[in-house]
Amino acid sequence: MSTTLHTFENGAALAEGLSDAVAARLAAAIAARGTASLAVSGGSTPKAFFRALSRRPLDWTNVTVTLVDERFVPPENERSNHGLVAANLLQDQAAKARFVPLYHAAPTAGAAAATASAATAAMGAPFDVVVLGMGTDGHTASFFPGGTRLEEALDPATPRGVITMDAEGAGETRLTFTFSSLQDAGLLVLHIEGDGKKDVLVRAEAPGDELEMPIRAMLRRAASPLEIYWAP
Secondary structure, eight states, X not given: OOEEEEEOSSHHHHHHHHHHHHHHHHHHHHHHHSOEEEEXXXXXXXXXXXXXXXXXXXXXXXXXXXXXXXXXXXXXXXXXXXXXXXXXXXXXXXXXXXXOOSOOOOSSHHHHHHHHHHHHHTTOSSOSEXXXXXXXXXXXXXXXXXXXXXXXXHOTTSOSSEEEEOOTTTOSOEXXXXXXXXXXXXXXXXXXXXXXXXXHHHHHHSSOOTTTSTHHHHHHHOSSOEEEEEEO
């Protein structure tokens, strides 16, 4: 699979450049079929990108936003990706977008995952844009090394949808889209910042086991070219 590295002077320039690329792809999707879909990741890295994208003059009423993965916590929890996206992306122009959460108030994470799978299936497939992050352990989405359902999540035969994941480094139980749900997006992005993440990427590009560094699955097997956006 091909990858392209887009390098920016700093995080602010990266946020603007990535916003331009994402907005262009969403606008093209709306022009082609009237709607567009966007799946984003949590963490501290994408905040500036979210804020920049929220100001782009798109037809946001026809954009549906969801999450690549989520913790099994309600949106008011400080560790919720839903809360992060609501505070940083679903503002300004993007306040008009539709948001489809992965967390649902259900008796178990498995029940929430089933509800999320049904709700997000209505968005259609593939996603127009998927923006991934990466941890220093080589995880992306909630594909954690040692995760309880990692092999299932990475298996291309596992259907599209949301499954649960528990792992030592994950904290709370996670809800995550499967590899098959993410790997064929119209625009597939890996957004990373800092020399430390660049070093992790270099290790992931070397030969090795996908279960040890799950980002390798995206680097090696994604159907869409992986566009890597990086700033020091």
